[in-house]
């Protein structure tokens with residue numbers, strides 16, 4: 001429980017850091033459903049913390065713990081993804097689903113193998129070009 005409070009505190013602080021990591025996103029969705037079936041949370045380490053997160057954000061009740069990876073990290077899935085890998089509540093999907101894959105995030109981007117999108121990390125010289 002202490003870990004999740006600490007994570008929420010860090011998350012809150014992170015909003016006051018002006019720079020996020022920026023990526024250029026190319027490609028398009030192949031509708032494989034992997035991103036709805038295999039998700040990670042950087043802030044959830046135990047089932048108790050997961051329940052607490054769902055208590056804080058009721059919209060996350062759509063997610064359930066599917067298992068763990070080889071490192072012991074939880075893998076989550078959404079109960080609204082169909083067997084075909086499509087979203088059954090497309091018009092009511094979460095903002096984070098609409099933004100995925102987000103071009104500006106707090107954490108290093110990593111997509112599922114075979115995802116139709118590609119993330120290109122912006123290099124220092126790319127920032128210089130824009131300024």
Ligand code: SF4
Nearest residue numbers: 029030033035115116
């Ligand atoms: S993993 Fe990539 S290609 Fe597959 S559904 Fe998600 S965004 Fe689309």
Ligand code: SF4
Nearest residue numbers: 036078080081087097
């Ligand atoms: S709400 Fe839809 S798009 Fe979002 S995770 Fe669930 S199935 Fe995927």
